[in-house]
Amino acid sequence: MPPFADRLADAVRRKGPLCVGIDPRWEMLPKAIREACPSPARAVGVFSRKVIELVKPHAGVVKPQSAFFEWFGPDGMSEMRDVLRFAKDQGLVTILDAKRGDIASTATAYAEAAFGPTWDADSLTINPYLGRDAVEPFLTAAKAADRGVFVLVRTSNPGAGLFQNLVCGGKPVYRHVAAAVASWNAPTIGVCGLGDVGAVVGATHPTELRELREAIPNVWFLVPGYGAQGGTAEDVKAGYRSDGLGAVVNSSRGVTFPFHPDDPDWEGKIVAAAAKAAAELRP
Amino acid sequence: MPPFADRLADAVRRKGPLCVGIDPRWEMLPKAIREACPSPARAVGVFSRKVIELVKPHAGVVKPQSAFFEWFGPDGMSEMRDVLRFAKDQGLVTILDAKRGDIASTATAYAEAAFGPTWDADSLTINPYLGRDAVEPFLTAAKAADRGVFVLVRTSNPGAGLFQNLVCGGKPVYRHVAAAVASWNAPTIGVCGLGDVGAVVGATHPTELRELREAIPNVWFLVPGYGAQGGTAEDVKAGYRSDGLGAVVNSSRGVTFPFHPDDPDWEGKIVAAAAKAAAELRP
Numbered sequence: 001m002p003p004f005a006d007r008l009a010d011a012v013r014r015k016g017p018l019c020v021g022i023d024p025r026w027e028m029l030p031k032a033i034r035e036a037c038p039s040p041a042r043a044v045g046v047f048s049r050k051v052i053e054l055v056k057p058h059a060g061v062v063k064p065q066s067a068f069f070e071w072f073g074p075d076g077m078s079e080m081r082d083v084l085r086f087a088k089d090q091g092l093v094t095i096l097d098a099k100r101g102d103i104a105s106t107a108t109a110y111a112e113a114a115f116g117p118t119w120d121a122d123s124l125t126i127n128p129y130l131g132r133d134a135v136e137p138f139l140t141a142a143k144a145a146d147r148g149v150f151v152l153v154r155t156s157n158p159g160a161g162l163f164q165n166l167v168c169g170g171k172p173v174y175r176h177v178a179a180a181v182a183s184w185n186a187p188t189i190g191v192c193g194l195g196d197v198g199a200v201v202g203a204t205h206p207t208e209l210r211e212l213r214e215a216i217p218n219v220w221f222l223v224p225g226y227g228a229q230g231g232t233a234e235d236v237k238a239g240y241r242s243d244g245l246g247a248v249v250n251s252s253r254g255v256t257f258p259f260h261p262d263d264p265d266w267e268g269k270i271v272a273a274a275a276k277a278a279a280e281l282r283p
Numbered sequence: 284m285p286p287f288a289d290r291l292a293d294a295v296r297r298k299g300p301l302c303v304g305i306d307p308r309w310e311m312l313p314k315a316i317r318e319a320c321p322s323p324a325r326a327v328g329v330f331s332r333k334v335i336e337l338v339k340p341h342a343g344v345v346k347p348q349s350a351f352f353e354w355f356g357p358d359g360m361s362e363m364r365d366v367l368r369f370a371k372d373q374g375l376v377t378i379l380d381a382k383r384g385d386i387a388s389t390a391t392a393y394a395e396a397a398f399g400p401t402w403d404a405d406s407l408t409i410n411p412y413l414g415r416d417a418v419e420p421f422l423t424a425a426k427a428a429d430r431g432v433f434v435l436v437r438t439s440n441p442g443a444g445l446f447q448n449l450v451c452g453g454k455p456v457y458r459h460v461a462a463a464v465a466s467w468n469a470p471t472i473g474v475c476g477l478g479d480v481g482a483v484v485g486a487t488h489p490t491e492l493r494e495l496r497e498a499i500p501n502v503w504f505l506v507p508g509y510g511a512q513g514g515t516a517e518d519v520k521a522g523y524r525s526d527g528l529g530a531v532v533n534s535s536r537g538v539t540f541p542f543h544p545d546d547p548d549w550e551g552k553i554v555a556a557a558a559k560a561a562a563e564l565r566p
Contacts, residue, residue, distance in 0.1 A: 023389070067385060067392035073364060073401040078357040099384050101410055102350060103440040106306070109350035118356040127384055129412040129435055132442030152412055157386040159415030166451035166459055173456060176449055 011060025021252030045079030156202025156225030203231025227254030294343030304535030328362030439485025439508030486514025
């Protein structure tokens with residue numbers, strides 16, 4: 001299997017930078033699916049797999065959000081596993097958005113779950129607050145299995161600056177995190193010129209996105225905040241490199257819930273939303 | 284139900300500050316349990332519930348670590364739910380150590396899972412890196428259900444200082460986080476004089492533990508790092524208030540795995556380790 005960074009580059013070259021976030025919420029599901037399924041967790045799984053089928057022509061990457069599966073307990077986690085497997089079988093690159101962060105053997109357990117047979121995701125989002133030895137077990141497990149991580153650097157939410165923007169030694173905390181990410185990423189650069197240790201950088205801060213693109217040119221960015229959260233297609237292009245690689249741009253609600261639950265044409269609405277987002281985001 | 288802070292105070296007054304961490308790993312389980320159980324996940328659940336029964340006379344608080352259950356996938360998560368339920372039925376206060384951190388509706392989904400019927404934990408550990416609006420959904424859900432949170436402030440691992448100790452405006456990042464925790468905690472102070480928004484502060488940094496105890500006197504501390512990680516009983520006492528409340532001190536491996544898997548007296552070893560830790564930690 002090629003390194004994660006190169007698999008991601010291949011997906012972006014073939015289908016563009018759109019990543020579809022799978023954040024399924026029961027009350028937003030099409031009524032037709034809610035009525036046909038024997039349990040809410042199953043409905044969430046059926047809907048998620050259908051979304052993957054529908055968006056596949058327009059997106060090479062999908063990002064299931066673990067919280068919305070965990071909400072349903074063990075049954076939801078079973079569906080999450082099936083959704084990740086299904087996406088992989090469809091040839092898509094998967095990002096498990098679980099924002100895990102812990103130390104030593106605990107971090108190893110999360111990493112083994114993410115990259116081993118439990119979830120078998122291509123990559124995982126992780127939280128850097130616990131420091132070096134909290135990140136290393138994830139890097140080790142990713143390297144052993146040709147997988148990747150995306151480290152939270154500058155997030156897209158309005159209150160993100162509370163700690164991320166504290167200025168230390170002349171630069172904000174998130175720039176210190178970005179520098180650490182670049183150093184962890186450096187030994188993993190693939191044929192595409194980017195590495196397996198990526199960064200989460202929100203679309204809602206285009207100036208910072210541009211600064212970071214210049215500061216850490218070999219790091220893949222996962223860019224949330226496009227669409228429903230307010231970031232425009234022009235904003236996110238600050239995250240692209242001149243070769244058109246460098247960023248995958250996530251849209252969750254905008255692509256997966258552009259319909260009312262009663263709408264009989266919900267599938268058509270998803271296809272149209274995915275096609276529109278893919279066209280807008282083309283480098 | 285009394286507020287979380289007062290339930291925790293009651294547990295600490297009755298049994299002292301020992302919190303037993305449930306970090307079950309298959310290869311460390313007693314051979315007798317591994318051989319008797321139909322699946323590894325079930326063995327982990329059976330062992331965890333047995334640990335709770337054994338330590339109950341010496342500890343009022345238990346802290347299951349979600350990573351070690353997630354490792355087994357959906358079956359492990361079923362066991363985690365049963366372990367949390369069992370601990371509650373035994374009258375113990377539970378801390379679900381999942382270090383969750385996300386924003387908006389995603390954070391709400393994690394919080395509803397933690398405090399609702401999915402896991403039904405008394406409290407949850409959370410990661411502050413994403414900032415204010417990443418913490419607020421957990422506070423809202425905790426308040427609505429009389430539950431608590433423990434926010435990561437200064438962790439016990441050797442590499443924790445990489446970002447936590449960056450100095451901003453004359454004080455390290457973790458002191459900024461501590462100040463935010465104190466402000467979130469202030470509206471939740473219970474009869475015991477402490478509130479529902481706690482802080483994780485490692486035993487391996489006794490000077491910082493003492494400073495933080497003075498700086499944020501109304502905040503409950505969850506203190507990891509005692510025992511196997513190197514913090515002594517004297518070190519952790521820097522986290523106690525003069526009334527003997529203020530900290531719960533976690534021991535995971537030291538109390539739950541003080542035996543070789545072949546040892547026929549593993550139960551006796553756990554009881555002895557719990558009794559010893561409880562005696563050492565008494566204020």
